[in-house]
Amino acid sequence: MSKIAIITGAARGIGLEIAKRFNKEGYHAVILDINATELAKCEENLKEQKGFSFFNCDVSNHQSVIEVFTQITNQYPAIHALVNNAGIAIFKPAEEVSFEDWSAVMSVNLNGTFLCSQACLPALVAGQGSIVNIASISGVRASTLRIAYGTSKAAIMHLTKQQAVEYGNKGVRVNAVAPGPVETEMARLVHSADIRTSYADAIPLARYGTTEEIANTVYFLCSPQATYINGQIICADGGFDAAGVGLPSLRGSLNSPDGGLELSNSVINN
Numbered sequence: 113m114s115k116i117a118i119i120t121g122a123a124r125g126i127g128l129e130i131a132k133r134f135n136k137e138g139y140h141a142v143i144l145d146i147n148a149t150e151l152a153k154c155e156e157n158l159k160e161q162k163g164f165s166f167f168n169c170d171v172s173n174h175q176s177v178i179e180v181f182t183q184i185t186n187q188y189p190a191i192h193a194l195v196n197n198a199g200i201a202i203f204k205p206a207e208e209v210s211f212e213d214w215s216a217v218m219s220v221n222l223n224g225t226f227l228c229s230q231a232c233l234p235a236l237v238a239g240q241g242s243i244v245n246i247a248s249i250s251g252v253r254a255s256t257l258r259i260a261y262g263t264s265k266a267a268i269m270h271l272t273k274q275q276a277v278e279y280g281n282k283g284v285r286v287n288a289v290a291p292g293p294v295e296t297e298m299a300r301l302v303h304s305a306d307i308r309t310s311y312a313d314a315i316p317l318a319r320y321g322t323t324e325e326i327a328n329t330v331y332f333l334c335s336p337q338a339t340y341i342n343g344q345i346i347c348a349d350g351g352f353d354a355a356g357v358g359l360p361s362l363r364g365s366l367n368s369p370d371g372g373l374e375l376s377n378s379v380i381n382n
């Protein structure tokens with residue numbers, strides 16, 4: 113019998129790519145999404161492929177989560193992977209973020225991750241499975257317009273560690289992936305040329321990631337190759353988290369005719 117992977121927020125984008133990656137490895141991929149229209153479109157696009165199931169679920173709603181996960185686990189009593197990918201973002205200056213905005217982001221991103229993990233835990237124990245929570249580089253590095261989103265993702269990373277400590281005692285590993293900017297349909301719509309340039313200037317690999325690269329990282333953490341990895345946050349971000357200032361200047365100097373850096377003769381004492 114196939115192993116079972118549940119992926120939330122998976123009707124498109126990174127979530128869908130993750131579902132396809134598990135399916136490629138022989139898993140039955142259970143796709144959850146709140147958007148019924150996108151879910152139906154996803155099901156139609158995958159109708160010729162075996163090994164997918166589709167459920168409409170609002171991860172921020174406790175009753176919805178209980179009902180959907182009960183249906184899934186009645187059909188599949190042992191779950192081998194849960195990927196908490198569902199999330200939303202509201203980008204506004206901090207002083208313009210309302211409590212309703214804040215609550216909406218926390219309800220989906222943080223509460224949804226908690227609720228789905230709790231609902232799935234008995235089946236994950238039965239399958240000796242693992243959880244991957246999708247965080248974000250915005251939970252590691254503060255950025256403008258992300259006071260709710262970044263805080264929710266930082267909370268998910270600590271939730272991951274808490275889960276890893278307690279769920280680990282039951283044989284369920286928990287890790288998180290924190291993607292940097294990724295080429296998705298949404299990113300192409302909302303990232304201006306200026307934002308793209310800023311990211312290129314700040315990322316050592318000087319490019320956006322792909323959905324396939326994030327899916328590969330998630331699958332690895334659930335695979336037999338990662339059976340001693342627990343409670344870790346993997347930044348799949350092209351080096352963005354590691355980088356400080358100066359990348360554009362460094363690149364310019366490396367492309368200069370003499371190939372060397374023009375450094376000041378000043379000595380700085382700390």
